[in-house]
Amino acid sequence: MLIRQTPDLTENDVTDKGLYYGRRTFMTAAAALGSTGLLGLDAAQAAPLATVKSPYKVDEELTDPKAIAGYNNFYEFGTDKSDPARYARSLKTRPWTLVVDGLCAKPQRFDIDALMKRFPIEERIYRHRCVEAWSMVVPWNGFPLASLLKVVEPTSAAKFVSFTTLVDPAQMPGQKDDFIKWPYREGLRLDEAMHPLTLLAVGIYGETIPNQNGAPIRLVAPWKYGFKGGKSLVKISLVDKQPQTSWNMINGREYGFYSNVNPEVDHPRWSQATERRIGEFARRKTLPFNGYGPQVASMYSGMDLRKFY
């Protein structure tokens, strides 16, 4: 694992690292591949991104881009894992506004294109662990959530952050079913949200993020189960109480607010001790905090992680 083992990396370190690399922007092979990029999408969806390197990367084989864009849980487009790739074309990602509001000095509405120009887009290679015990290694492109939150200046009353996904059944056919009370909601504690690992992803493999992966902007918290990463975000709010989160509302015993990857706390219906990496045959051992313990475990010191699962 190439992630620096220091738990106290700050956002500045990352930026410095970016400067150290000379803000070396590089176009991925996608540009050379022509109109259907790596993810096999049409040009409108798969625009190449200029990215900077980041020290946040795991040294593991990247998952096949076709699997990343073809095997998704995004119930807004249906419950089968092939549904998002099939139906997400109907999602219109431009124009798109992300509202950041709540307990902050400068609540604002951000246009997605302006937002993507505002911060350097880093390449971050993270493990991605689904609560269903499969995993991938994804080269995300994005910027730290902390960078955005600092712009709006959270007040001292802000303790949590809530994330809201778009609701529009015309664009998201899965929302015609109501087993989830739409909108899809997620949340983090403020310190989790400010953690340098926590990313707002706008791309994968050096291209704008495919619709089925949560275009145009989604959350990634790699030490948590994948469902914590709200997709196609329209609103981020700073709040003082622990926000309601969708899977917790559906089944609180199976899906806790924290949902940190934990091989010792089983899902009631299956073990979380192992996982199947997509593209591999044998199961792997699941790592505590998905292998990000050195960076994040200190946030939970003193907490009983069996109780706060």
Next chain:
Amino acid sequence: MAKGSIKDRLIYAAMWLALAAPLPIVLVPALTAFNPIEYILRGLGLWGLRLLILGLVITPAARIFNLPVLIRYRRTVGLFAFTYIVLHLLSYVVLDQFFDWNRIFQDILKRPFITIGMGAFLALIPLAVTSTNGMLRRLGPVLWKRLHSLIYLIVPAGLVHYWLMVKADHDSQIVYGAIIAVLLAWRVWDRFQAAQRRKARAAAKAS
């Protein structure tokens, strides 16, 4: 059972082909699936359940359409269902868990959906074993019938197993559940009717 005639052989051949079709239907797309193991495991489980349900369709269909000949094909359907469920279990043990017996036993004990699936599978074994003509003769029709009514528990258990496996959105389970409910309700109704007729006959005799 006169299996000798050409017509009979053709019917059986067609049936075998139809009942074996789910195997390539599951295995071929699995070759290119992103998670082939999950695809195979689930595909086989689902076809096992579907054929169990098909087995339940035969008796009412034979009665309603007055085609008693259909009953002869019930055993083949049941044995194919059993085969898919054996393969389903094997794909769990071999492909999914790769003989991690410790984990497998823990799963069976701790995870209700697997406990129920295992219970349903164990209950199917005596039915498969006693499916031959020889066993039917040895047990006698009354005992054989009583034993094979286990299927009325097994199929709902398979459905519960399927229901519990899903995180949210039980639409397809509701559809399967409704079909099973109708098929079982028909039997209750049928027995009630038969009892009524018996009573009426007894009353007629007595008067």
